[in-house]
Amino acid sequence: MMNHKKYSRGYFMPPVSSHKWVEKEYITEAPIWCSVDLRDGNQALIIPMSLDEKIEYFQYLVSVGFKEIEVGFPAASETEYRFLRALIEQDLIPEDVTIQVLTQAREHIIRKTFAALEGCKKSIVHLYNSTSLAQREQVFRKSKEEIIKIAVDGAMMLRDLAAETQGNFQFEYSPESFTGTEVDFALDICNAVLDVWQPTADHKVIINLPVTVSMSLPHVYASQIEYMCDNMAYRENVIVSLHPHNDRGCAVADSELGLLAGADRIEGTLFGNGERTGNVDIVTLALNMYTHGVDPKLNFNNLPEITEAYERNTRMHVYERQPYSGALVFAAFSGSHQDAIAKGMNYREEQHTNKWTVPYLPIDPTDLGRIYEKDVIRINSQSGKGGIGYVLEQKYGYDLPKLMREDLGYTVKDVSDNKHKELSAEEVYDIFSTTYVNKDERFSLPEYHFTQLPEGRMQADVVVERDGVQSTCSGEGNGRFDAVCNAIKGIMNTPYTDLKYGEHALEHGSTSKAVAYVGITLEGNGTIWGAGIDNDIIVASVKALVSAINRAMEKPQTQN
Numbered sequence: 001m002m003n004h005k006k007y008s009r010g011y012f013m014p015p016v017s018s019h020k021w022v023e024k025e026y027i028t029e030a031p032i033w034c035s036v037d038l039r040d041g042n043q044a045l046i047i048p049m050s051l052d053e054k055i056e057y058f059q060y061l062v063s064v065g066f067k068e069i070e071v072g073f074p075a076a077s078e079t080e081y082r083f084l085r086a087l088i089e090q091d092l093i094p095e096d097v098t099i100q101v102l103t104q105a106r107e108h109i110i111r112k113t114f115a116a117l118e119g120c121k122k123s124i125v126h127l128y129n130s131t132s133l134a135q136r137e138q139v140f141r142k143s144k145e146e147i148i149k150i151a152v153d154g155a156m157m158l159r160d161l162a163a164e165t166q167g168n169f170q171f172e173y174s175p176e177s178f179t180g181t182e183v184d185f186a187l188d189i190c191n192a193v194l195d196v197w198q199p200t201a202d203h204k205v206i207i208n209l210p211v212t213v214s215m216s217l218p219h220v221y222a223s224q225i226e227y228m229c230d231n232m233a234y235r236e237n238v239i240v241s242l243h244p245h246n247d248r249g250c251a252v253a254d255s256e257l258g259l260l261a262g263a264d265r266i267e268g269t270l271f272g273n274g275e276r277t278g279n280v281d282i283v284t285l286a287l288n289m290y291t292h293g294v295d296p297k298l299n300f301n302n303l304p305e306i307t308e309a310y311e312r313n314t315r316m317h318v319y320e321r322q323p324y325s326g327a328l329v330f331a332a333f334s335g336s337h338q339d340a341i342a343k344g345m346n347y348r349e350e351q352h353t354n355k356w357t358v359p360y361l362p363i364d365p366t367d368l369g370r371i372y373e374k375d376v377i378r379i380n381s382q383s384g385k386g387g388i389g390y391v392l393e394q395k396y397g398y399d400l401p402k403l404m405r406e407d408l409g410y411t412v413k414d415v416s417d418n419k420h421k422e423l424s425a426e427e428v429y430d431i432f433s434t435t436y437v438n439k440d441e442r443f444s445l446p447e448y449h450f451t452q453l454p455e456g457r458m459q460a461d462v463v464v465e466r467d468g469v470q471s472t473c474s475g476e477g478n479g480r481f482d483a484v485c486n487a488i489k490g491i492m493n494t495p496y497t498d499l500k501y502g503e504h505a506l507e508h509g510s511t512s513k514a515v516a517y518v519g520i521t522l523e524g525n526g527t528i529w530g531a532g533i534d535n536d537i538i539v540a541s542v543k544a545l546v547s548a549i550n551r552a553m554e555k556p557q558t559q560n
Helices: 037-043 051-064 078-089 107-116 133-140 144-164 183-197 218-231 251-260 282-290 303-314 335-351 385-396 402-419 425-436 480-489 537-554
Strands: 032-035 068-072 098-104 122-130 168-176 205-211 238-244 265-268 443-452 458-466 469-477 497-508 511-522 526-534
Touching: 032 238, 032 282, 037 051, 037 068, 051 068, 051 078, 051 303, 068 078, 068 122, 078 098, 078 107, 098 107, 107 122, 107 144, 122 133, 122 144, 122 205, 133 144, 144 168, 144 183, 168 183, 183 205, 183 218, 205 218, 205 251, 205 265, 218 238, 218 251, 238 251, 251 265, 251 282, 265 282, 335 385, 385 402, 385 425, 402 425, 402 511, 402 526, 425 526, 425 537, 443 480, 443 537, 458 480, 469 480, 480 537, 497 526, 497 537, 511 537, 526 537
Parallel strands: 032 068, 032 265, 068 098, 098 122, 122 168, 168 205, 205 238, 238 265
Antiparallel strands: 443 458, 458 469, 497 511, 511 526
16 A cells, blocks of 8 residues: 655745745746756766767757857766866857856865866856755764855855866755755755855856755745745846756646746756656747747757757657647547647638647647647547548548548548558548549449520430449539439439538649549438549549449448
8 A cells, every 4th residue: 555644745835924936927038048958968878978969968058049058067977077178178068058067065176177177258157055854863863053064165166266277166055855945944044155255246156946845836946946046145146047856747837837936047958858757948948938939049949959969968858748748738639629639720720820829739830840730630540530631632632522522531530540540631632533533433424515505504325334224314403513413313222312512723743633522312321422534624523423322332331
């Protein structure tokens, strides 16, 4: 049996009410973004990236638009030291990009970190030590005062070594395990570090408040952040940063509410890679802002390419349902979803609107380098007439009557169900073509001729071939097609009624043709549909009628 009673809430509420963030509707501007893919993300890989892979990944991060990139823990391993030196010595860091390095609050590690930064034009040195109650009691067995001294001593070393070392250094401090730290104590230790660094408008300091382990509902984290922002010393010269992990599946929510609560900066990774359940997914977070009409200041207009580079270099897999980037997130299999999407797409074309309001699609797939036919309408046994019809219309130009779409929908779904597979657009077209178009296997009209009658009426003299036997018949009508219909009715064993008709020009391939759709109602068989294609619309209409009759002869079961 699971024993929930052994768990207790390991977080702490602020000492005063901190809920002003509730009044804000949405994030109005992009935060400062810092990618930690090459440090936090890389250390979580089963096989960490090689030097060449790290360099390629770094260049992808730059191309996306990151201006701050944490490149590693250079004092921790030779590989990370060599990577940092390669970036510096090969002049791979653009002028507008700042690299960030991580260091513990330990003297020999801090000294090696500054040595690794030799020749770097500008960098962020990220200092941290653990502050949570659990870490203090169980790991370090130190008092609050002793934990503060570790942070202050480390801050003083950064200050002094930066003064001795050539380069432009910005400082960052993280009270690691902030979410398990008493909030007033977290404030005390951050203010003690700030007193050492004395931030100014020209030399701001970053205070990073990480969700090292997610413990609370997102609104608690937001309240903690608001309290810190409201009470932090030197606040106007401090950049408040967030680094949410995803233990509770709340990293995106923690980040969004934390930004509403006053934070200025986000540390995260592409697709959320990181220790345990990962970091906040910056792709999701940035594109959430984008769907609210806010420029995220990151460029994901070729998300498939970025996804491929990520999977290749990290050997990780982007889940098919991952927001925005997953292979299936723009796929609609449900019939009602497909119908709504198809109508939404058509509405945009009819209204010529620049606003994106398509049902079920919060973002335009083409903004991310995705496409409609492949990614939005996906056909399987759950699909409906709207989506199937939309595929035929968008890819092949067939605008089927509503009732015929429904009939085709059942036919396509039966094929998918029997094959137990998803169908491509080409397979849907093949089903439509072989099942409905220009069918004349058992019933055909080898010849038909027309004679003009008084008052605009027309006579059709028709040669009918039925199961290899030919006969002739005649009929009159208000037009040529009507005359052929009336002629055929006279020789049918079961005359059809309630003929349904549709037609349009068909732009397909190198020639322009006409397509006609005919539905005939036979007693006991419901409505049977056929389609005809020809250069001449009358011939196409006759072929559609013949196709419907052949389908009625081949499939006598009731159809809708």
